[in-house]
Amino acid sequence: xxxxxxxxxxxxxxxxxxxxxxxxxxxxxxxxxxxxxxxxxxxxxxxxxxxxxxxxxxxxxxxxxxxxxxxxxxxxxxxxxxxxxxxxxxxxxxxxxxxxxxxxxxxxxxxxxxxxxxxxxxxxxxxxxxxxxxxxxxxxxxxxxxxxxxxxxxxxxxxxxxxxxxxxxxxxxxxxxxxxxxxxxxxxxxxxxxxxxxxxxxxxxxxxxxxxxxxxxxxxxxxxxxxxxxxxxxxxxxxxxxxxxxxxxxxxxxxxxxxxxxxxxxxxxxxxxxxxxxxxxxxxxxxxxxxxxxxxxxxxxxxxxxxxxxxxxxxxxxxxxxxxxxxxxxxxxxxxxxxxxxxxxxxxxxxxxxxxxxxx
Amino acid sequence: xxxxxxxxxxxxxxxxxxxxxxxxxxxxxxxxxxxxxxxxxxxxxxxxxxxxxxxxxxxxxxxxxxxxxxxxxxxxxxxxxxxxxxxxxxxxxxxxxxxxxxxxxxxxxxxxxxxxxxxxxxxxxxxxxxxxxxxxxxxxxxxxxxxxxxxxxxxxxxxxxxxxxxxxxxxxxxxxxxxxxxxxxxxx
Numbered sequence: 041x042x043x044x045x046x047x048x049x050x051x052x053x054x055x056x057x058x059x060x061x062x063x064x065x066x067x068x069x070x071x072x073x074x075x076x077x078x079x080x081x082x083x084x085x086x087x088x089x090x091x092x093x094x095x096x097x098x099x100x101x102x103x104x105x106x107x108x109x110x111x112x113x114x115x116x117x118x119x120x121x122x123x124x125x126x127x128x129x130x131x132x133x134x135x136x137x138x139x140x141x142x143x144x145x146x147x148x149x150x151x152x153x154x155x156x157x158x159x160x161x162x163x164x165x166x167x168x169x170x171x172x173x174x175x176x177x178x179x180x181x182x183x184x185x186x187x188x189x190x191x192x193x194x195x196x197x198x199x200x201x202x203x204x205x206x207x208x209x210x211x212x213x214x215x216x217x218x219x220x221x222x223x224x225x226x227x228x229x230x231x232x233x234x235x236x237x238x239x240x241x242x243x244x245x246x247x248x249x250x251x252x253x254x255x256x257x258x259x260x261x262x263x264x265x266x267x268x269x270x271x272x273x274x275x276x277x278x279x280x281x282x283x284x285x286x287x288x289x290x291x292x293x294x295x296x297x298x299x300x301x302x303x304x305x306x307x308x309x310x311x312x313x314x315x316x317x318x319x320x321x322x323x324x325x326x327x328x329x330x331x332x333x334x335x336x337x338x339x340x341x342x343x344x345x346x347x348x349x350x351x352x353x354x355x356x357x358x359x360x361x362x363x364x365x366x367x368x369x370x371x372x373x374x375x376x377x378x379x380x381x382x383x384x385x386x387x388x389x390x391x392x393x394x395x396x397x398x399x400x
Numbered sequence: 401x402x403x404x405x406x407x408x409x410x411x412x413x414x415x416x417x418x419x420x421x422x423x424x425x426x427x428x429x430x431x432x433x434x435x436x437x438x439x440x441x442x443x444x445x446x447x448x449x450x451x452x453x454x455x456x457x458x459x460x461x462x463x464x465x466x467x468x469x470x471x472x473x474x475x476x477x478x479x480x481x482x483x484x485x486x487x488x489x490x491x492x493x494x495x496x497x498x499x500x501x502x503x504x505x506x507x508x509x510x511x512x513x514x515x516x517x518x519x520x521x522x523x524x525x526x527x528x529x530x531x532x533x534x535x536x537x538x539x540x541x542x543x544x545x546x547x548x549x550x551x552x553x554x555x556x557x558x559x560x561x562x563x564x565x566x567x568x569x570x571x572x573x574x575x576x577x578x579x580x581x582x583x584x585x586x587x588x
Contacts, residue, residue, distance in 0.1 A: 041564040043557055047529045049510040052503060053529065054426035057494055059418030066485030068435075069413050071483045072443050073406065377545050 153272040187249035255263040293320040431492035513563040521556035
């Protein structure tokens with residue numbers, strides 16, 4: 041079998057219609073252009089879709105809340121989150137870097153600080169972004185049971201509610217943390233068969249779970265208890281970087297990382313709690329950026345020795361301890377190769393840096 | 401977004417809708433998933449309009465977005481935008497098109513061989529054959545170097561040939577085999 045035959049069979053395997061804009065495509069265009077929530081405010085706003093930008097054009101260190109938030113979580117939770125995310129994240133003023141977050145002395149968070157106080161349940165996936173202003177925790181229970189908790193800081197509960205009604209139909213009325221709440225049923229989406237939200241105007245928390253029936257879900261919800269922030273962070277141990285664990289986290293992330301002369305980690309670390317991965321991704325990304333700027337200065341000065349040294353450091357960046365020991369790969373790892381190629385050829389990076397977002 | 405940007409987005413959409421729709425159709429099996437993929441890809445472009453590169457690179461940028469949307473989809477993380485109901489109906493009609501008669505066995509063999517490829521190699525081969533992208537273009541879309549893309553493509557083609565030559569369903573007929581040099585893969 042030759043390549044041409046393989047190509048022909050591949051195309052035969054997945055036939056597609058002729059190119060062109062169909063009526064459905066035209067309708068979708070109008071829907072998209074009417075959906076943009078900040079349409080009247082020039083350019084389109086960043087939303088949870090931030091992680092969907094090709095890495096070459098928006099490669100580096102930014103909190104990528106949406107991506108990790110959803111990993112390993114069931115479909116219904118994703119559905120709920122898809123509805124919530126543009127509202128909760130969009131209204132929070134877009135993304136924030138650790139540098140900007142640090143301007144706030146007192147941690148502000150919409151985190152409800154919930155734990156499940158029943159045997160057999162533990163905290164599974166945790167995702168905090170924007171210093172905890174929005175996030176998600178998934179509790180893992182016996183079997184494959186899961187209960188997801190989502191929170192944000194939007195007051196635009198009406199939009200969430202209407203989206204839920206549109207997606208899941210008319211809800212049942214119940215209570216959540218003493219407030220009137222809406223319970224939506226999601227058929228055929230085990231283990232996330234139920235979605236619970238406060239009524240519009242209530243606290244922006246969503247609960248998703250259910251197992252096999254409504255009674256199970258109610259039992260799960262009733263087992264949630266609110267604890268103090270310190271108790272909550274203690275339960276997470278080292279998975280969250282908070283004020284008191286910040287120095288240790290900086291040391292841990294930068295273990296084995298060659299630092300450019302004058303690199304100041306404090307410029308890139310704030311006072312707000314962050315997911316450890318996001319924290320480390322930002323901090324190591326800042327180091328990479330600093331090295332790239334070092335290369336640019338050396339290129340301008342014709343300093344071959346520094347250029348060679350910088351190239352060597354960045355070639356080894358994918359093997360830094362933080363990169364190897366976390367379960368996700370920082371965005372800058374995938375974005376770096378084209379820059380390394382330019383360095384190897386001793387080319388200027390100035391033009392390319394326009395698409396490499398470095399921390400301020 | 402001013403009128404100029406809106407007009408430009410409409411042009412971008414009109415020029416690239418078919419390509420992104422076909423990208424989706426070839427990679428998911430359900431009309432609602434394909435619709436989600438198309439809708440989410442263009443929604444990202446609309447919201448991040450300022451970052452969409454001009455000219456031919458816009459399509460590569462869109463492919464880059466689409467593959468990440470797809471990756472989310474494959475992790476069970478679909479974002480149902482509730483958009484494109486008519487498009488969904490259109491795609492449903494298309495996805496129920498009968499399989500090509502007469503060559504079903506060969507097609508199935510190719511499908512199986514594709515499925516057996518490492519994901520990174522398969523993605524490059526699919527972009528080459530289905531989207532007809534050159535290695536340089538794939539490199540842009542995936543954020544890789546062209547050398548890495550060429551290495552993956554060469555490896556994928558080699559494995560496909562090997563797999564199909566040993567698969568009785570493929571017919572086993574031989575033809576002229578074009579190969580390319582295999583640069584050492586770095587920074588994959």
